[in-house]
Amino acid sequence: MRSPKFVVPVIALLVAACGAPAAGQQVKQPESALVGVTMPTTTSQRWLSDGENIKRDLESRGHKVDLQYAENDVATQIKQVQGQISAGAKLLIIASVDGSALTQPLLMAAEAGIPVIAYDRLLRGSPNVDFYATFENFRVGIYQAESLLTGLGLRNPDGSPGPAPGPFNIELFAGSADDNNSAFFFNGAMSALKPYIDEKKLVVRSGQTEFQAVTTLRWDGETARKRMDEILTTAYRRIKVNGVLSPYDGISLGILASLKANGYGPAYPVVTGQDAEVDSVKSIIAGEQYSTIYKDTRELATATASMAEAVLKGRTPPQLNNLNDYENGVKIVPAFLLNPVSVDKSNYHKVLVESGYYTDEQLR
Ligand code: BGC
Numbered sequence: 001m002r003s004p005k006f007v008v009p010v011i012a013l014l015v016a017a018c019g020a021p022a023a024g025q026q027v028k029q030p031e032s033a034l035v036g037v038t039m040p041t042t043t044s045q046r047w048l049s050d051g052e053n054i055k056r057d058l059e060s061r062g063h064k065v066d067l068q069y070a071e072n073d074v075a076t077q078i079k080q081v082q083g084q085i086s087a088g089a090k091l092l093i094i095a096s097v098d099g100s101a102l103t104q105p106l107l108m109a110a111e112a113g114i115p116v117i118a119y120d121r122l123l124r125g126s127p128n129v130d131f132y133a134t135f136e137n138f139r140v141g142i143y144q145a146e147s148l149l150t151g152l153g154l155r156n157p158d159g160s161p162g163p164a165p166g167p168f169n170i171e172l173f174a175g176s177a178d179d180n181n182s183a184f185f186f187n188g189a190m191s192a193l194k195p196y197i198d199e200k201k202l203v204v205r206s207g208q209t210e211f212q213a214v215t216t217l218r219w220d221g222e223t224a225r226k227r228m229d230e231i232l233t234t235a236y237r238r239i240k241v242n243g244v245l246s247p248y249d250g251i252s253l254g255i256l257a258s259l260k261a262n263g264y265g266p267a268y269p270v271v272t273g274q275d276a277e278v279d280s281v282k283s284i285i286a287g288e289q290y291s292t293i294y295k296d297t298r299e300l301a302t303a304t305a306s307m308a309e310a311v312l313k314g315r316t317p318p319q320l321n322n323l324n325d326y327e328n329g330v331k332i333v334p335a336f337l338l339n340p341v342s343v344d345k346s347n348y349h350k351v352l353v354e355s356g357y358y359t360d361e362q363l364r
Contacts, residue, residue: 036084141188151270
């Protein structure tokens with residue numbers, strides 16, 4: 001049996017012993033607590049914003065935050081989490097580099113009674129994960145596939161059949177195999193692409209259609225560029241590729257660099273993405289990358305900070321809205337899921353600028 005993980009303030013115990021608080025009686029706010037936040041890398045803009053936003057929000061609630069970035073190194077992240085436990089953290093928020101590599105520090109946390117919230121990426125293979133905050137990851141994949149189909153003309157934006165008969169040549173990329181999200185994105189995308197592949201309206205000339213064959217370790221753009229180079233030189237000597245399913249903007253830019261080096265442009269195949277990173281939004285505006293998926297990480301950070309606050313008070317976070325889909329190999333982790341938004345040249349201004357996520361200047 002693992003030790004109890006919730007730090008229940010004394011007042012809550014008293015309330016439990018004496019029944020509900022009398023009208024007008026205040027439930028005590030948690031004392032200022034140290035919260036350990038670990039993020040995978042500073043090389044991607046989204047994780048920088050996620051970390052800063054969570055920190056700011058928790059600090060505004062009076063907590064102290066130790067924010068660490070592991071630069072995509074598993075051993076570094078293990079040390080960082082262990083260090084936060086030793087420093088007396090009362091709660092851990094973890095966006096993992098490798099979702100299955102933290103079972104040891106998670107056990108340490110459980111033994112010290114420290115609750116854990118998996119942030120964006122599910123922590124796998126451990127019972128010692130209390131909650132999960134993320135986006136509708138399967139839907140992200142569906143949106144990526146739908147924008148690929150729309151860009152090719154096989155589908156209209158309203159979902160009706162598009163004007164183009166096909167067939168089109170496409171290639172598939174997935175994220176890092178050690179990130180639980182990658183399979184969600186890929187499976188979501190394939191659920192929308194498979195009927196077209198079965199009807200031969202879409203053809204994957206490389207023959208690489210299985211998840212394991214198309215993953216990109218650590219979501220690295222350079223790794224994706226090399227794989228695209230290889231595919232172009234082996235499968236596309238005499239024909240053109242028309243579209244590429246890309247799961248993340250950093251990978252999309254790697255794919256576009258390969259396409260440019262191999263003679264494509266000024267018109268490019270339809271390349272998808274994710275995260276609405278500045279360079280990719282600029283690329284969309286310039287007519288190179290076709291689309292991205294916007295996930296308002298400000299909202300995810302705020303929701304996670306509120307969840308953290310509830311957990312520090314010994315309560316179940318009221319935000320939870322999915323109790324079924326995130327099985328981590330040991331348990332189903334109760335999750336809070338936010339909605340992603342598909343973005344292309346037609347709606348980037350409304351979605352990204354008018355919402356205040358970016359200014360026009362940032363996208364110039
Ligand atoms: C996140 C994506 C991100 C990717 C690469 C995934 O776990 O959900 O938003 O694009 O990691 O950093």
